[in-house]
Amino acid sequence: MRDTAGTPSDVELLAAIARGDRDAFEALYRRYAAWLVIRLRYRCADHSLVDDVVQEAFLAVWRGTARFRGEPGADVAGWLWRIGSRRLIDALRGHGARDRLLGMLARRRPVEEPSAEERVLLGVEHGDLAGALARLSPELRAVMQATVIDGLTTAEAAVLLGIPAGTVKTRAMRARRQLREELA
Missing domain, CATH: 1.10.10.10 (Winged helix-like DNA-binding domain superfamily/Winged helix DNA-binding domain)
Structure with missing residues (x-):
């Protein structure tokens, strides 16, 4: 469904992307990439990692490995968020991720008491x-x-x-x- 200005809806863009339409992909990317970067940077202070994750998320959309089901009440922004957040989690689980995360948490929390995230990481370990x-x-x-x-x-x-x-x-x-x- 197009809006009053004739702009294609998110669902229309995804249908066009599934058919291989590069212009539709570019439009979806322009619509959501910056938004996704900002949201993921609230979860991770490593800007280059976040940029890589956003690229991987959109690459999954282009390749069709991430499929939007379009169920009632489904939201394209929420769907993209789930793709991006899961890819970020996968990236953080990579080699040295725990050390990077603990380092970022240590810089953010100067107090002596361990944060909830640190307690969870210790629970994962012990x-x-x-x-x-x-x-x-x-x-x-x-x-x-x-x-x-x-x-x-x-x-x-x-x-x-x-x-x-x-x-x-x-x-x-x-x-x-x-x-x-x-x-x-």
Whole structure:
């Protein structure tokens, strides 16, 4: 559906990209690349890594390895965010990622008390975080995946999961409590 100025919608652009239309790809890139860079830089201070991740995300769109399903209520921006955030997580998991992350956290938090992120990293190293996550119910695990791992807001997670925002908050609280008890 085109807007009043005749600009193609995001869904129309994606359909054209699937047919190999480079102009549609360029339009989608111009529409969302800067936005995605800004959002990912809130998650990672390494600007060159974020730039690489954004390029990889759009390359996945161009190659068709990332498919937009276009379900009711689906949002192209949210879909691109999920692609980018997952690629960022994959990049951070690479060689030396934990050291880079701890270094960035140390520069941001001059206090002596370890941050929540540092405690999670220590739990990954010394605890059974993967097992504790696996023991969560599917509903709680889905909320943790959306809000913590994918970095979505409560509202975005609610849309993604098809549940009210209040339910997302309640399930996140229950999941955190259960994880704290198991990892203590």
